[in-house]
Amino acid sequence: MLGGVFLLAFGPCAPPRCSAGAAVAAVVTGLVLAAATGLGGLALTVRRIVLRRAAWPAALLTLVVCVAVVVATWAGHQLVTGV
Structure with a gap:
């Protein structure tokens, strides 16, 4: 999950396609x-x-459940940021 924090810090988030608030909510x-x-x-x-x-x-x-949560979080972040 630490990777999610790095995605927030260093990931691309272009304002028209990306909602920073939604990305933070997904990772948190x-x-x-x-x-x-x-x-x-x-x-x-x-x-x-x-x-x-x-x-x-x-x-x-x-x-197994923790891995599923990490994958779902990553997918949610990708969906929200549009990357």
């Missing part, structure tokens, strides 16, 4: 969703470890 929403997903997955994984159950499925699911 992605950051919040990725952080929430990561923290939720961490809590679930630790809970499964404490209960002495297999924790790798929860960790793998967290990784």
Whole structure:
């Protein structure tokens, strides 16, 4: 998600086609969703470890969902900026 911040800082944003506010909203929403997903997955994984159950499925699911959020954020940024 740090890449999204760099997209905002250094990415092209021509005023007629690009809305800077919408680009910021897309990246910030992605950051919040990725952080929430990561923290939720961490809590679930630790809970499964404490209960002495297999924790790798929860960790793998967290990784997959975080990657999906990053890809969706990137796509949203590309859609908003028109690049």
